[in-house]
Structures are given as structure tokens and as C-alpha cells.
Amino acid sequence: MKPDFEQFKDLPGTTIFTIEKGREGFQLNEFCMSLRKEENRRRFLADERSYLDEWEMTEDQKQAVLTRDFQKMLDNGGNVYFLSKIFAAEGLSYVQAVSTMTDMNVEQYQAMMLAGGRNVEGWRSKKERDVA
Amino acid sequence: MAKITAGVATSHVPAVGAAIDMGRTEDDYWKPMFQGYEFSKSWIKTNNPDVAIIVYNDHASYFGMEIMPTFAIGVAESFEVCDEGYGPRPVPSVEGAPELATHLAASLILDDFDLTVLNVLEVDHGLTVPLSLMYGTPDKWPSKVIPLAVNVVMYPQPSGERCLSLGKAIRRAVEEFDEDLNVQIWGTGGMSHQIQGARAGLINLPWDQKFMDDLVDQPEVLQYKPHLEYMREAGSEGVELIMWLIMRGALGDKVDEVHRFNHVPASNTSVGHLILTPQGGNA
Numbered sequence: 001m002k003p004d005f006e007q008f009k010d011l012p013g014t015t016i017f018t019i020e021k022g023r024e025g026f027q028l029n030e031f032c033m034s035l036r037k038e039e040n041r042r043r044f045l046a047d048e049r050s051y052l053d054e055w056e057m058t059e060d061q062k063q064a065v066l067t068r069d070f071q072k073m074l075d076n077g078g079n080v081y082f083l084s085k086i087f088a089a090e091g092l093s094y095v096q097a098v099s100t101m102t103d104m105n106v107e108q109y110q111a112m113m114l115a116g117g118r119n120v121e122g123w124r125s126k127k128e129r130d131v132a
Numbered sequence: 133m134a135k136i137t138a139g140v141a142t143s144h145v146p147a148v149g150a151a152i153d154m155g156r157t158e159d160d161y162w163k164p165m166f167q168g169y170e171f172s173k174s175w176i177k178t179n180n181p182d183v184a185i186i187v188y189n190d191h192a193s194y195f196g197m198e199i200m201p202t203f204a205i206g207v208a209e210s211f212e213v214c215d216e217g218y219g220p221r222p223v224p225s226v227e228g229a230p231e232l233a234t235h236l237a238a239s240l241i242l243d244d245f246d247l248t249v250l251n252v253l254e255v256d257h258g259l260t261v262p263l264s265l266m267y268g269t270p271d272k273w274p275s276k277v278i279p280l281a282v283n284v285v286m287y288p289q290p291s292g293e294r295c296l297s298l299g300k301a302i303r304r305a306v307e308e309f310d311e312d313l314n315v316q317i318w319g320t321g322g323m324s325h326q327i328q329g330a331r332a333g334l335i336n337l338p339w340d341q342k343f344m345d346d347l348v349d350q351p352e353v354l355q356y357k358p359h360l361e362y363m364r365e366a367g368s369e370g371v372e373l374i375m376w377l378i379m380r381g382a383l384g385d386k387v388d389e390v391h392r393f394n395h396v397p398a399s400n401t402s403v404g405h406l407i408l409t410p411q412g413g414n415a
């Protein structure tokens with residue numbers, strides 16, 4: 001069967017992690033995996049730039065990590081389960097980190113979740129959402 | 133003869149594990165969710181399996197992108213608990229069932245399901261949170277476990293059809309094992325959730341409930357649901373629900389619904405839980 005990676009581009013506000021993305025983000029995700037070790041978490045937090053320079057990541061990927069721009073990390077091949085190691089190192093929860101990718105602050109995001117979450121209506125496709 | 137006596141489906145939200153580990157299950161936020169599992173905790177006391185086959189996914193905890201198996205089975209004597217970045221969960225390590233697992237691995241490979249064989253595996257919240265939900269906080273888990281890891285993180289995930297038929301093959305393989313064992317199969321993950329991008333926080337409870345209805349009554353209609361539909365309707369991480377199809381396939385054609393529970397939200401996620409038993413013995 002011929003793979004169709006383009007089909008996911010129609011999902012608004014969503015980056016699907018594909019086998020292609022996995023190749024693009026390999027070094028970024030490898031760096032994230034290294035943070036499973038407490039010793040590496042300490043070393044990373046003590047001097048982020050030098051720790052990142054130990055990895056063959058692109059400068060865009062490094063900048064995205066340094067500025068905690070999770071959307072930019074996704075755009076550059078990161079996957080959220082890998083990226084979670086970065087915010088876990090700082091003791092942040094998924095809700096705290098994930099909310100930064102939305103147009104809400106964490107309180108607003110938590111209130112939305114308590115009220116039943118984001119309604120799918122209007123978010124099924126870029127066409128439905130009316131964005132390019 | 134070994135026999136699959138029940139199936140359990142449950143979400144495996146990491147924050148649920150954290151709530152248990154930090155003693156927050158009585159908090160206003162968490163209490164209604166944990167109440168939905170009270171029935172299950174007493175049910176499993178009288179229906180405890182010798183072995184639970186736990187279908188789950190690793191969340192970049194043990195498998196990185198160096199090696200990403202589509203299906204992998206743990207055949208070891210025991211499995212340690214991963215450090216997912218916050219330090220390992222303070223839960224017991226997991227005892228394996230090497231003989232049944234080895235039989236399953238061989239049988240399934242001969243049936244054309246090309247499973248990766250794992251003699252070493254550390255398990256993450258995908259596997260330990262369901263254990264905590266069903267068993268609480270014992271010093272030792274009351275059943276042995278066969279971890280069955282499925283790639284749901286990287287597209288292409290296995291198809292629904294493949295998952296349902298893997299479940300059916302697991303049922304046959306279990307029944308061909310000579311030792312008398314009470315075996316359950318647990319399908320974990322889901323339900324609707326998205327933890328990335330501007331669309332994060334998506335929940336679709338009506339879709340989740342329809343998925344549960346179909347899973348119980350007509351799983352064959354679910355097998356052709358494309359990955360894109362899970363992602364569109366149930367969020368990018370909602371695609372984890374394909375793992376429930378493996379569980380369902382292992383229960384035979386007709387099932388009885390013993391327990392059902394839904395709760396929104398747990399962290400970013402719609403929690404769903406089912407206990408099903410096969411109808412008509414070994415059909």
C-alpha cells in the first residue's frame with residue numbers, strides 16, 4: 001500500500017509523528033531519550049547549551065529546546081512523548097507543558113479540560129476551521 | 133489448557149499513576165475517576181488471573197527511535213519500571229510469565245504475526261497504571277504479566293484489521309498451551325486525547341462511547357476505521373485505541389459486558405474502562 005503522509009496536513013493545530021518525521025527529528029528525540037537518566041537531567045539543566053552541543057541537532061532544534069518552544073520542536077521532528085523528558089526534567093506536568101502550545105494560559109486550559117475538554121466541532125479539518 | 137477468561141480495557145493516563153503515588157486519590161479532582169474503578173478492584177479479587185497479557189504502548193520510555201517495533205512481546209522473568217523523567221514510579225517490578233510468553237511468541241510468529249522478542253524490557257506508565265487501577269497499591273502485583281507492546285506513537289501504526297486478527301491469534305495460541313492457566317487480556321490507552329499543538333485538549337466523549345458500543349457488539353466494523361479518523365475525531369493520541377481491538381479480538385465473537393465507566397477529564401484525557409467476558413466458553 002502506498003503511504004499517504006499528506007493526509008494529516010488537513011488536521012488543524014496537529015502535527016502527526018510519522019516515519020518521515022522520525023528521521024528528521026532523530027537527533028532531537030535521541031537527546032530527549034538521554035534525559036531518562038537523572039545524571040543527564042542534572043547536567044542538561046546546569047548548562048543547556050553545552051549539553052545540546054553534544055548532539056548533532058540542527059540549530060533550529062537547539063533553539064527550540066532552549067526557548068521551550070514545543071510547537072517548534074514538533075515542527076522540527078520532535079514527538080511529544082520524547083519532548084516530555086524535557087519538561088519532566090523541570091518537574092512540569094503534561095498539562096503545564098501542553099497548554100503552552102495552545103492560545104490559552106495554563107489556568108484557562110485547565111478550566112477548558114474541567115468543562116469537558118476542547119470540543120471537536122470546528123476542529124476536524126482546516127477547511128472546517130477555515131484556515132489554510 | 134490455558135484459557136482467556138476476561139478482557140479489561142482501560143486508559144493509562146500518567147497523571148493517574150502520579151495521583152496514586154502521591155496519595156491524591158481522595159482529592160476532589162480525582163475521587164470521581166477512581167470511584168469508577170472500585171467495582172473493578174473488587175471484581176478482580178474474585179476473578180484474579182494467573183497471567184494478564186497487557187497490550188500497551190511504550191511512550192519513548194524504553195524504545196527510542198533507534199528501534200521501533202510494531203509489535204513486541206516480553207518473554208523475560210521480570211520487568212523493571214522505567215524512569216520516564218520524573219524518576220521511576222514507586223511500584224513493584226512486574227513478574228513475567230516466560231513459558232506462556234515464549235509459547236505465544238513462537239505461535240504468533242508461525243501464524244505470520246512477526247513479533248519482536250524482548251528478553252529485556254522496562255515498562256512504563258502504559259503498563260503500570262492499569263495495574264495500579266485494577267490492584268491498587270500492593271507490595272507485589274497479584275498476577276504475572278506478559279507485556280505486549282504496540283507502536284502507536286509513529287505513523288504508520290498497525291491497522292485495525294491487523295490488531296483485531298492478532299487478538300484472535302492470541303486466543304488460539306493461549307488455548308493451545310497445555311498448562312491450566314486463567315489468562316486475561318488487557319487493552320490499554322485512549323480514549324480521546326490530544327497532547328500537542330494548538331488543538332491540544334481535544335475530547336470527544338460521544339465518539340468514545342460509540343467506540344465502546346461497537347467494540348462490545350460489532351468489533352468487525354471498527355477494524356476498517358482508518359488511523360486518520362481516530363486522529364481527527366479522538367485526537368492525535370486517541371489512536372492508542374487500536375490496542376483495545378487486540379484485546380477484543382482475543383475474546384471471541386460474543387462478549388458479556390461486566391462493567392463500563394467513562395470520566396472526563398484525567399489531566400488531558402477522556403478515561404474509558406470496560407470489563408468484558410467471553411460468551412459461550414471456548415467458542
Ligand SMILES: [Fe+2]
Nearest residue numbers: 144258321372
Ligand atoms: Fe498512552
